[in-house]
Amino acid sequence: MSVAAEPQISPIEAYERYIVRSLLGPWSRDLVARTVPIEGGRYLDLACGTGIVGRTLGEQALKPGWLCGLDVSPGMLAKAESLSDGLEELGWVLEWHESCACSLPFADQAFDQVLCQQGLQFFPDPSTALREVQRVLCPGGRLVASVWGALEGNPFYTVIDHLVSRHLAQGALARPFALSDTEKLRSLAQESGLQDVAVWAVPLTVRAEEPERFAAMCLRGATAVLPEFAALSEVLRQDVMERMNEDVEELVRPFRRGKALEFGTLANVLTARA
Numbered sequence: 001m002s003v004a005a006e007p008q009i010s011p012i013e014a015y016e017r018y019i020v021r022s023l024l025g026p027w028s029r030d031l032v033a034r035t036v037p038i039e040g041g042r043y044l045d046l047a048c049g050t051g052i053v054g055r056t057l058g059e060q061a062l063k064p065g066w067l068c069g070l071d072v073s074p075g076m077l078a079k080a081e082s083l084s085d086g087l088e089e090l091g092w093v094l095e096w097h098e099s100c101a102c103s104l105p106f107a108d109q110a111f112d113q114v115l116c117q118q119g120l121q122f123f124p125d126p127s128t129a130l131r132e133v134q135r136v137l138c139p140g141g142r143l144v145a146s147v148w149g150a151l152e153g154n155p156f157y158t159v160i161d162h163l164v165s166r167h168l169a170q171g172a173l174a175r176p177f178a179l180s181d182t183e184k185l186r187s188l189a190q191e192s193g194l195q196d197v198a199v200w201a202v203p204l205t206v207r208a209e210e211p212e213r214f215a216a217m218c219l220r221g222a223t224a225v226l227p228e229f230a231a232l233s234e235v236l237r238q239d240v241m242e243r244m245n246e247d248v249e250e251l252v253r254p255f256r257r258g259k260a261l262e263f264g265t266l267a268n269v270l271t272a273r274a
Contacts, residue, residue: 009217012075016050016083018217022208024049024117027146027267028056030204031117034144034271039063041112044136046070046101046129046145047119051080054094055087057115064091068106074098101129109138116145118267121178130192137274143194145270147179149201153266159251160218163244164228172228182268194272202269208261215248215261216241 009017031053039062045054048069057067067087071077077096084094099105101116101123114133123129133143151158151173161173179185182199189197208214219241229237255261 012050012073012079014217016079018208018214020050020052022214023206023265024052025056026204026206027265028052028117030202031115031144031146031269032056032060034269035113035115036142037062038065038112041065042110042138043067044070044104044106044111044114046114046116046133047072047122048080049073049076049117049119051083053115053117054080055083058087058090058092064093066093066095068095068097068111070097070099070101070104072098072100100124102132104132104136106136108135109141110136112138112141114141114143114145116143118146118148118176120145120270121147122175126179127188127192130189130194134193134274139274141274143189143270143272143274146202146267147185147270148177149182149266149268150180151177153201153203153264156215156252156255156261156263156265159215162251163219163247164226166247167240167243169228172226175226180268185268185270189270189272194274197270197272200269201266203264203266205262205264207257209259211252211256211259211261212249215252216245219244219248 035057041061042065043057045051045067048054048071051069054067054069069077069080077098081096087094097105101119102125114137120126120129137143148154151161157173164172182201186197186199232240252261255263
């Protein structure tokens with residue numbers, strides 16, 4: 001049985017085990033490093049997914065505080081909660097909310113900082129979501145967010161885009177890269193009422209173990225976040241992944257470094273205050 005067809009690996013488990021650990025884990029450390037430490041602070045992990053940003057924050061914060069994780073996916077939230085025991089042991093007060101970022105279920109000025117990793121570009125209306133962030137931040141509170149930069153600065157995702165375009169649909173990766181224009185991202189934040197807006201194009205090299213599995217499992221993990229995959233029945237999804245899996249090994253060969261894959265990534269990092 002091929003890697004892509006292994007039934008015991010759910011899309012969310014594949015997302016956590018491969019995309020989060022190898023890609024989003026390193027980026028979460030960069031994101032959290034850009035926050036301003038606050039003892040006992042009130043934090044919102046917006047579009048928290050399986051909770052990697054919150055877990056990284058919990059490891060680095062000066063003193064435990066209040067952390068809310070919010071996502072539209074109940075499956076992602078359940079996974080995040082199942083991985084959060086370590087935070088509770090450190091003394092963090094945790095809450096989990098299933099909701100859209102365009103209508104946050106929180107009072108005005110509820111948070112000192114909002115963190116959002118690779119979520120803003122997926123929101124139905126990023127402008128509305130940023131206005132909601134501005135509303136729930138206390139005066140002077142900070143937003144730190146990241147979205148993927150230009151596709152040409154993400155060579156591994158260029159390969160994934162090639163596979164998806166060939167076997168599923170042209171432009172299926174458009175949404176993850178919808179805010180790759182730094183000026184567009186800056187304008188959206190400024191128009192929302194946020195202050196001191198800054199955007200950087202930040203490169204980061206990442207390393208992924210299990211090269212023979214990584215790309216195929218990334219494809220499986222993509223079914224958790226790409227609408228084009230999620231809309232398919234399980235049978236059709238398996239068929240698409242089987243066909244893509246046949247092409248994976250050849251296309252990722254340039255990224256092999258010994259027993260791992262190594263490749264550059266590029267993200268746009270946004271900081272602002274209320």
